[in-house]
Amino acid sequence: MTSGVGGTGVSAPGSTGQPLEWKFSQVFGERAAGEEVQEVDIISAIEFDKSGEHLATGDRGGRVVLFERTDGKDLRSRRELERADYPIPRHPEYRYSTEFQSHEPEFDYLKSLEIEEKINKIRWCQTANGARFLLSTNDKTIKLWKVSEKKLKNVSNLNVDPSVRLSNGNMVGSSPVQSPKNYAPFRSMNGGALCRALPVISNEFVFPPGGIPSLHLPTVWSHETALIARCRRVYANAHAYHINSISNNSDCETYISADDLRINLWNLEVSDQSFNIVDIKPVNMEDLTEVITSAEFHPSHCNMLAYSSSKGTIRLLDMRQSALCDRHAKLFEEQEAPGSRSFFTEIIASISDIKFARGGRYILSRDYMTLKLWDVNMEAAPVATFKVHEYLRPKLCDLYENDCIFDKFECCLSGDGQRVATGSYSNLFRVFGAVPGSEEASTLEASKSPNRRLVQTPSRSGNRLFNVRGRRDTRGRGGDSPGSEINGGQYDFTSKLLHLAWHPVANVIACAASNSLYMYYA
Amino acid sequence: MAMVDEPLYPIAILIDELKNDDIQLRLNSIRRLSTIARALGEERTRKELIPFLSENNDDDDEVLLAMAEELGSFIPHVGGVDFAHVLLPPLETLCTVEETVVRDKAVESLCKIGSQMKERDIVDYFIPLVKRLGAGEWFTARVSACGLFHIAYPSAPDLLRAELRSVYNQLCRDDMPMVRRSAGLNLGKFAATVEPTYLKSDIMTFFKDLTQDDQDSVRLLSVEGCAALGKLLEPADCIAHILPVIVSFSQDKSWRVRYMVANQLYELCEAVGPEPTRTELVPAYVRLLKDNEAEVRIAAAGKVTKFCGIISAQTAIQHILPCVKELSTDSSQHVRAALASVIMGMAPLLGKDATIEQLLPIFLALLKDEFPEVRLNIISKLDQVNQVIGIDLLSQSLLPAIVELAEDRNWRVRLAIIEYIPLLAKQLGKDFFDDKLGSLCMQWLGDQVFSIREAAATNLKRLAEEFGKDWAVQHIIPQVLEMINNPHYLYRMTVLSAICMLAPVVGPEVTCQTMLPVVINAAKDRVPNIKFNVAKMLQSMIPIVDSTVVEQTIRPCLQELYEDPDVDVRYFAQQAIQACDQIMCA
DSSP, rough: OOOOOTTTOOSSSSSSSSSSOOOEEEEESEEEEEEEOOOOEEEEEEEEETTSSSEEEETSSEEEEEEEETTOOOOOOOHHHHHOOOOSSSSSOEEEEEEEEEOOOEEEEETTTOOOOOEEEEEOOOOOOBBBEEEEEEOOEEEEEEEEEEEEEEEESSSHHHHHHHHHHHHSOOSSSOOOOOOTOOOOOSSSSSSSSSOOTTTTTTTTTTTTTTOOOEEEEEEEEEEEEEOOOOOOOOOOOOOOEEEOOOOOEEEEOOOEEEEEETTTTEEEEEEEEEEOOOOSSSOOOOOOOEEEEEEEOEEEEEEEEEEOOOOEEEEETTTTSOOEEEOOOOOOOOOOOTTTTHHOOOEEEEEEOTTEEEEEEESSSSSEEEEETTTSSSSSEEEGGGGGGGGGGHHHHTTGGGGGEEEEEEESEEEEEEEOOOTTTEEOOOOOOOOOEEEEEESSSTTTTHHOOOBBBBOOOOOOOOOOTTTTTSSSSSSGSSSGOOOTTOOOOOOOEEEESSSSEEEEETTEEEEEOO | OOOOGGGGGGHHHHGGGOSSSSHHHHHHHHHHHHHHHHHHHHIIIIIHHHHHHOOOOOOHHHHHHHHHHHHHHHHHHTTSSSGGGHHHHHHHHHTTSSOOHHHHHHHHHHHHHHHHHOOOOOOIIIIIHHHHHTSSSSSSHHHHTTTHHHGGGGOOHHHHHHHHHHHHHHHOSSHHHHHHHHHHHHHHHTTTTTTHHHHHOOOOOOHHHHTTSSHHHHHHHHHHHHHHHHHHHHHIIIIIIIIHHHHHHOSSHHHHHHHHHHHHHHHHHHHHHHHHHHIHHHHHHHHHHTTHHHHHHHHHHHHHHHHHSSHHHHHHHIHHHHHHHHTTTOSSHHHHHHHHHHHHHHHHHHHHIIIIIIIHHHHHHTOOOHHHHHHHHHTHHHHHHHHHHHHHHHHHHHHHHHHHHHEEEEEHHHHHHHHHHHHHHHHOOHHHHHHHHHHHHHHHHHHHSHHHHHHHHHHHHHHHHHHHHHHHHHHHHHHHHGGGSSSSSHHHHHHHHHHHHHHHHHHHIIIIIIIIIHHHHHOSSHHHHHHOOOOHHHHHHHTTSSSIIIIIIHHHHHHHHHSSHHHHHHHHHHHHHHHHHHHOOO
């Protein structure tokens, strides 16, 4: 019930060994040449739901946009299909379904701080009754949204003619008949104040035993439905620092939210209390050496969660051990190679994102230069390291100057756990084969022709760019740099591809290049 | 559109607004569904209103919640128990919505209706509903189904009973943890209706499945089931099936499970009987008292008195008391506070000698605890220990503890101790109180925090009630009245409110002689706030004092205030004058 849904008709070619050939599928919000991007439109979060039927993006303007899968339920008419005379695409395709304003800019008067509306993370919750639930968060406040189809109702055959009521002066301010035209989906629940006294039925009124024949119920009919998003809960005031992650527990009852120094545990149904389970704030803030950068629950063990830190470590916690998880169950940390230390070592070691693979056996982490795959049973070193940004090593000084070195790239795993992907500069993203022996390492551009740059490049072996194993580290792969090959070594550090997500079952990647959402399949 | 006669107009509007687009109006109509039903009559309620509600369930949760509640008591409106089944369809739909509170309410209403339905109707309508929900596509329906079995089962014939049991079994193994949690939560209720043979076979198997669930949240809830099932089973079966589970739960890897055990353990002692309690449960409880997770120790410490109440005094002294001693110096203040809140209750259980010998040192240590809540908790239960050993043994340590709390930096702590002062006064007696605590009570009247001053005034009233009028005249009133000369108007106001509270206790004579002049005098205060408070006070004194006093003293004063330049003073003076008039008329 929990897995395998929605994988219909999607086979994963090249499930082992063979590299995937990525093709452009779709783009939403494509930028016209020379069009200036509005800051608020820049995508800041992407998330597929568990089935892959839905995709959500959040942006800096606090909006959440939902997409739904179209294939399978083909929307074209039969005639169109016949004319087209080609099979419907086998890979998942999406269409815009709805959007809503999740967060608004706020001001914290106590601390004199502006709270941005930017969506930091989106997480899908358990679907119920066909209604989709999702959590969205900005720096401070988490909200639970319910998105469901609502019938647009027409009401007629009332007992009292509305026009009469208006003339009676008894009814002001709300129209008794609701027309779909002026239906306001974002209406405040407390809006429409009562501008009149409620009808009073005197106590002496005697109801005849058979009822009053002249009274009747109104007639309701509906011919249209609309997707309506409603905020069901607001989980506020629990974080002193900026929230960087939220993650649902497999018990479908709780979730965690993590800020720079603390992790809180919430019950989805209780918005006015949360439990602090991790607190790394030192007594004296001058002793601060480490912050939490990302946290995630184990996909199936309700008691396990992992969090990463700015020091490049991942801690695995067991909530069963104690209420406040001060002591980690496992600490994953790679010893740095002796002699390689520099001013930037600590900065680039900081982990920007971690993800559990589906089974929960592996954890993928992203730091500035690499992707690392950890086996939860091996704490000393990652089982694989994929060099993403090795070619930037000589430029670290510049990157420090322009703050790019602090960019937080996300990472993702394919549903089968056999491949990993992460973003880079110049709107590029990279996909690596994660199974032992795989040499797959592709670089793609978030554009309509993802392999454009690839084609320009004299490639050594067919379509694959990289197959050179790391010289020193035999586990390392993809260490070669596309640097010399792309645009004559020119990078566009302003075009960062920070956010991307892999479809839970199909080989489909959704990634954000500024305000545009690009989808690729293989 | 029909025109409606004048008397029917409100009802017509009520009906129309079932579909208004203002949620407040819809909510109002739904809350008065019974009125609508009466207006339509029983037959049309069945044939029109109920189907109408079933079809229009696409509403806001607030409206659905109200609908679920109303339908629960709707049987009289549809024509009595014979027609109760017509109410099931709308509630069935409400059992499937996403919002938990709505579902819970719908289940509650279904149970309410089901328990009144005729057996034949249960078989024809209710059981099919339970089966449909149990096989629902979405987890929401299945979660709701779990709460209905105990109503359906007793009326079902054997064949259906077997089927119901197997549906429940499925629910206990559902993919979704929410469903399993609900199955665990409702198992006790269901088990109470199941025949003993199946209780031992089927129900115990379901229970076992739940106790071995991967999800902590499911196992947690099955701990609660232990006590419920334990009470249903024969002691021998309980020892064979429940005891091992609870013993293993008490050593569960998850502290949350152990926490639940610590909370529930004492309930199980009765079910298994004294001997297994001594051999199995006491050691389990001792382990929990020594658990390395503070939350578990807090729960265990909080139940120490209840647990000792079940076992023999000797076992308590031998096994539990050493742990209690350890807990009194626990590193977690919350553990100590939990212990302090119940430990006084152990005194009557252990008897005088053991209390003096063993418990007293612990009381004294806790009274000196650095954490104020611990001290407060001890003081709040002082009456229990007083019955056993008398207060004298404690009084020496008590006084410094009280004084320290009375001057605590945290005003909430001061507030808490003030609230215990009448209790202390009762236990300590007048003499001790006069010597040591009297001045404290006055001191609080001059506290910087309003809540403390307010509580101090209430406290004086309660003391006066406790020790009587004469005592109050002698020990409280002079000191209070003295404070009316305080240069700060806020403190003068405290005095006024204290007078106001004391007046009914000390009676008209004292009020007129000593307190009324002070109040009248305060009407000449330069601060308007004082003046309008005087007006309010005078108003409250009217019923207490003699009518001649009202006419001769109070009314002239109010008349004067009524001429005041300040609008608020005039307002309250007018209110008080009106009250005077009413009294005079009556």
